[in-house]
Amino acid sequence: MKRPGKITIIGGGIAGLCTAVYARQSGYEVDLLEQHQSAGGLATSWRRGEYTFETCLHWLVGSNPGGTLHAEWREVCDIDRLRFVDHEEFVRVEDEHGASLHIYADVDCLEAELVKVAPEDEIEIRHFTNAIRQLVDLPMPHPDQLWLARIAGMLKMLPDLCWLGSFWQGRPRVYAAGPLVIMTQS
Ligand SMILES: Cc1cc2nc3c(=O)[nH]c(=O)nc-3n(C[C@H](O)[C@H](O)[C@H](O)COP(=O)(O)OP(=O)(O)OC[C@H]3O[C@@H](n4cnc5c(N)ncnc54)[C@H](O)[C@@H]3O)c2cc1C
Secondary structure, eight states: OOOSSEEEEEOOBHHHHHHHHHHHHTTOEEEEEOSSSSSBTTSOEEEETTEEEEOSOSOOTTOSTTSHHHHHHHHHSOGGGSOOOOOSEEEEEEOTTSOEEEEESSHHHHHHHHHHHOGGGHHHHHHHHHHHHHHTTOOOOOTTOOHHHHHHHHHHHHHHHHHHHHHHTTOOEEEEETTEEEEEOO
16 A cells, blocks of 8 residues: 655665565655665675675574565565575684684584583583584564463473573683684683
């Protein structure tokens, strides 16, 4: 249904573009102003020769076609045209002496790698990797859900949340910021 009035959006990043899509779907006329030559904001890449320079998005929440957020992406873009690459190695940290730590996407490989690098921490490492296995299917509540569906979703999550609570009890807290990991006893 066409509505009176026009919406002017300043900035053609993901937020501005999504706002424009929803405004158009709701029947508004839209002016989208972007200061750069192309839209996309932080989520842009460019090619030089045979290389793609990807300065921002390295992973996308909602890439899994079965996941809740994938449906959200479908509303605003043709996400099925994108090719997602699931790397075996998520990140690698190397020190100045050439020693390296591989963070694998596969939890069994990750566990083996961490135990190899720090065998003295084997018990904690196995607690950590078991937590990943336990929580891998934790359902993500949909932001648009009605309250009844939200409560049902929370009830489904309850066993995992209780498990998570007991998991953290008496454990050191780990704060990760990029490759830097800080551990504090609390
Ligand atoms: C290094 C890096 C890595 C990241 N990695 C990931 C990742 O792996 N996965 C993930 O999901 N997210 C990642 N993010 C976050 C994600 O990229 C951003 O949250 C998202 O792109 C922000 O979108 P936005 O539309 O809010 O803002 P922006 O992308 O900043 O868009 C704002 C737009 O507004 C325009 N603009 C500003 N002022 C004006 C003006 N006065 N007139 C006209 N135009 C204007 C700008 O040119 C820009 O295009 C990463 C961010 C960075 C910086």
